[in-house]
Amino acid sequence: MRRTTRWARVAVFAAAGALALAACGGDEDPSGAQETDDSTTDEDDDGGESTEPITLTIDVFGEQGFGYEALYEQYMAEHPNVTIEERGAGLGLGDYNERLVQQITAGSGAGDIVALEEGTIIQFYAQTDKFVNLADYGANELQGNFLPWKWGQGAPGGFVLGLGTDVGSMAMCYRSDLLGAAGLPTDREELASQWQSWEDFIATGEEFVAADTGMAYLDAATNVYNSILMQVAGNGSGHTYYNTDNTLDLDNPDIKTAWDLTIDMIEKGLSAGLNSFSDEWNAGFAQGTFATIACPAWMTGVIAGAAGDAAAGVWDVTDAPGDGGNWGGSFLAVTAESEHPEEAAELVKFLTSAEAHVTAFEALGNLPSSPQALEDPAVLEATNEYFNNAPTGQIFGAGAADLQPVYLGPQNNAIRTAYEDALRSVEQGERTPDEAWEDARRNAEGIG
Amino acid sequence: MSIDLNAPAAPRGGPTTPPGRGDPGRSQRMKTRLAKLDIRVSPYLYVAPFFVLFAIFGLYPTVYTIWLSFTDTSPLNPTTNFVGLDNYATLIGDPNFWNSVFNTLGMFLLATVPQLLLALVLANWLNRKLRGIHFFRAAIAIPIVTSTAVVALVFGLSFFARDFGLANGLLELVGVDRIDWRAERWSSWLSIATMVDWRWTGYNALIYLAAMQAISADLYEAAEIDGASRARQFWQITVPLLRPTIIFTVIISTIYGLQLFTEPLMFTSGSGALGGGSLGQFQTVTMFVVEAMRAHQRWGYAATAGLVLLLLIVVVAAINFALVRRLGSER
Numbered sequence: 001m002r003r004t005t006r007w008a009r010v011a012v013f014a015a016a017g018a019l020a021l022a023a024c025g026g027d028e029d030p031s032g033a034q035e036t037d038d039s040t041t042d043e044d045d046d047g048g049e050s051t052e053p054i055t056l057t058i059d060v061f062g063e064q065g066f067g068y069e070a071l072y073e074q075y076m077a078e079h080p081n082v083t084i085e086e087r088g089a090g091l092g093l094g095d096y097n098e099r100l101v102q103q104i105t106a107g108s109g110a111g112d113i114v115a116l117e118e119g120t121i122i123q124f125y126a127q128t129d130k131f132v133n134l135a136d137y138g139a140n141e142l143q144g145n146f147l148p149w150k151w152g153q154g155a156p157g158g159f160v161l162g163l164g165t166d167v168g169s170m171a172m173c174y175r176s177d178l179l180g181a182a183g184l185p186t187d188r189e190e191l192a193s194q195w196q197s198w199e200d201f202i203a204t205g206e207e208f209v210a211a212d213t214g215m216a217y218l219d220a221a222t223n224v225y226n227s228i229l230m231q232v233a234g235n236g237s238g239h240t241y242y243n244t245d246n247t248l249d250l251d252n253p254d255i256k257t258a259w260d261l262t263i264d265m266i267e268k269g270l271s272a273g274l275n276s277f278s279d280e281w282n283a284g285f286a287q288g289t290f291a292t293i294a295c296p297a298w299m300t301g302v303i304a305g306a307a308g309d310a311a312a313g314v315w316d317v318t319d320a321p322g323d324g325g326n327w328g329g330s331f332l333a334v335t336a337e338s339e340h341p342e343e344a345a346e347l348v349k350f351l352t353s354a355e356a357h358v359t360a361f362e363a364l365g366n367l368p369s370s371p372q373a374l375e376d377p378a379v380l381e382a383t384n385e386y387f388n389n390a391p392t393g394q395i396f397g398a399g400a401a402d403l404q405p406v407y408l409g410p411q412n413n414a415i416r417t418a419y420e421d422a423l424r425s426v427e428q429g430e431r432t433p434d435e436a437w438e439d440a441r442r443n444a445e446g447i448g
Numbered sequence: 449m450s451i452d453l454n455a456p457a458a459p460r461g462g463p464t465t466p467p468g469r470g471d472p473g474r475s476q477r478m479k480t481r482l483a484k485l486d487i488r489v490s491p492y493l494y495v496a497p498f499f500v501l502f503a504i505f506g507l508y509p510t511v512y513t514i515w516l517s518f519t520d521t522s523p524l525n526p527t528t529n530f531v532g533l534d535n536y537a538t539l540i541g542d543p544n545f546w547n548s549v550f551n552t553l554g555m556f557l558l559a560t561v562p563q564l565l566l567a568l569v570l571a572n573w574l575n576r577k578l579r580g581i582h583f584f585r586a587a588i589a590i591p592i593v594t595s596t597a598v599v600a601l602v603f604g605l606s607f608f609a610r611d612f613g614l615a616n617g618l619l620e621l622v623g624v625d626r627i628d629w630r631a632e633r634w635s636s637w638l639s640i641a642t643m644v645d646w647r648w649t650g651y652n653a654l655i656y657l658a659a660m661q662a663i664s665a666d667l668y669e670a671a672e673i674d675g676a677s678r679a680r681q682f683w684q685i686t687v688p689l690l691r692p693t694i695i696f697t698v699i700i701s702t703i704y705g706l707q708l709f710t711e712p713l714m715f716t717s718g719s720g721a722l723g724g725g726s727l728g729q730f731q732t733v734t735m736f737v738v739e740a741m742r743a744h745q746r747w748g749y750a751a752t753a754g755l756v757l758l759l760l761i762v763v764v765a766a767i768n769f770a771l772v773r774r775l776g777s778e779r
Contacts, residue, residue: 105523
């Protein structure tokens, strides 16, 4: 009897211990929004001799990542000792950004190479010590490979923080079936001439609403607001919420212009009132709950992924109202915590070369930031099969070289969210436009 | 205690030593000293692991947070300055903070009060000898086993979604207009309270059930003989005897409810979830703290809010305790 209880006790403790270890072992979090685990690069060697097998980790964001899969294969074939591991595809920009700031500030947990969106890179201007100066690895010779303002954004004060990947540019994506059902033209050129200005775009929207198809004209007021702001700021003041010396400029008339146009759209009932990049917004592509969406080049990849094969050919692209405009675009940087800065820098230079830009464009539609790539026939004559064979190279690329830079300040993302929340409160009918404007201003000043 | 006169007398002047050892007195004294040390020190060593872990993961972060709240630390600032009570002053005057406090208290009350009452009633029903009662008792614990994030996603996406949600579908069936559950305070609070209640009612019911089963059946029999109705028996016998258990569940629910985070966070899909709605309709204090830290990059400010939250929990728990102590003593 005594022996049985003793063994029983041992068995119970062993089982409890095993369960405890299993419970502590993994992260059973199903949502990427709370992801906190971090993996560090393999340490197969120290010193980074080019023949030792190493693993380089690259952190990206966005539903489809950056479209670099073919490039990884190519690089790994040319450098057999290098294994490339990509993390973060499927992670939204906001969540990616928050996690990245923590990792960079803590000095550990980030990959060897990290993607920095144009709004994110500004936050790191004060922390260049956490990154490798790519000029140390010959990046300065590549200056001519990038649009001048793109280079300037990535190399504050001469420190080459990041090399440019893509630029957003601007177009308008639409569903030809929904516009057709409302009696509107579905041909690209006709539409482009019909909505030359944003006021014309709104007028077209009123026609759409009058046709009462049951669907909304555009997905979210916040998307249009951001697009108009970047366009107007680019052609006007050259900055959004911050002056170039990082002081707040909430009186910038460009902000009010974008705001007023957006409020007009909300009040005329044009918006579906969705939260961009939410699950309902994703479902909206496949279900066809909205007819148009402001479309930087990278949005084409998002749409194709969210709407799926069933909607191929139903989506189309045409020129956006107004003149030019750029929303988004990223850089690749090497973190100071990387064990293999030299190899990482080489990989960054490879991934941001003109040829790589063309490959990424062909894979995901991300517009190159390299002038050579923009003039490449593969880009200029490119058509996007998913978007009804639209000449995306022309639509996005033609004006890309003339894109005007827009200065975004350090807390750009947070302040943009404050204005987006205010717009959404008007969409939901919770606030009048004037109240919402005051809310946005007050919150933006608090964030400062 | 009997005295055995034939037993050898106990040695005096120290323990006996076997012959032939080197310095027998010294090693024996060492042993005694070690033994005394063992008795005095061992208890502290046994509880040391907990305190070491607490010092690392509990005490140090708290002290660091207190220090942080007096600075303007931010990853965007290369330098850190000591700002004294500025953060506290800003916090007191911040309408967004008080909004989050209001939301937290409101959601907490809306979720906890019905939940505990329902748990009490459920436990009462489960306290009977019905057929299959064991199945029901086990089944009621299933919601607690599910992951919070999954619950929030399923409720948020399939039930309370604006365009394709089940709740709106049911409303339209009875002819009521669709509701945008995230647009207004009352609708978002209701949705989040539903999620919390769905998860925790069963757990609290089981705790009450266990306590109820300790109540002697004689009391109920005596009451029945005296002609008390079932309801009267419940309120006059069961509830007063359940007072310690109720106090326990109230305090636990308070601590959990005031730190509500996962459900309101996952209620928003897409970006800006930490804001808790376009006007902060369902932003709780913990979300406010994390928003200040992650979205606004203001660590000093976030630390301040975290400490005030701690204060708030202590105050509310104390109020709860005082209120519930009187439960049953006047009935």
